[in-house]
Amino acid sequence: MTLVDGRTFKSTQETLLVPVPISEISSVYDSELIFNDATSDYSLSHSINISFTDPADNKNFYYWRFKSYKKKVYCLECPKGTIYRNSEW
Numbered sequence: 001m002t003l004v005d006g007r008t009f010k011s012t013q014e015t016l017l018v019p020v021p022i023s024e025i026s027s028v029y030d031s032e033l034i035f036n037d038a039t040s041d042y043s044l045s046h047s048i049n050i051s052f053t054d055p056a057d058n059k060n061f062y063y064w065r066f067k068s069y070k071k072k073v074y075c076l077e078c079p080k081g082t083i084y085r086n087s088e089w
Contacts, residue, residue, distance in 0.1 A: 017060055024051040 001009045026049045033045035054060070 017058060020052045020054050022050055022052050025049070 003009075028047045028049070030045055030047050032042040033047055034043045035041075036043045048066070050064070054062075
């Protein structure tokens with residue numbers, strides 16, 4: 001592939017394997033799944049499990065990792081008993 005600026009990228013040929021059907025997907029909440037060294041506390045997490053039956057005659061390997069972060073909102077002071085929810089007073 002040659003980009004507009006003249007840089008060229010090359011790769012070796014790869015053969016795509018036939019997709020393996022997913023038989024089940026599940027998610028389990030685990031408040032102690034990952035320990036965060038920076039905060040010396042556990043990060044709230046979900047363990048996501050994907051099940052499938054892989055043909056035994058195919059030499060292939062699967063590895064999937066995903067992280068998603070959500071900004072935490074803290075109410076340091078709630079004036080006059082107002083409750084802070086959904087980023088609104």
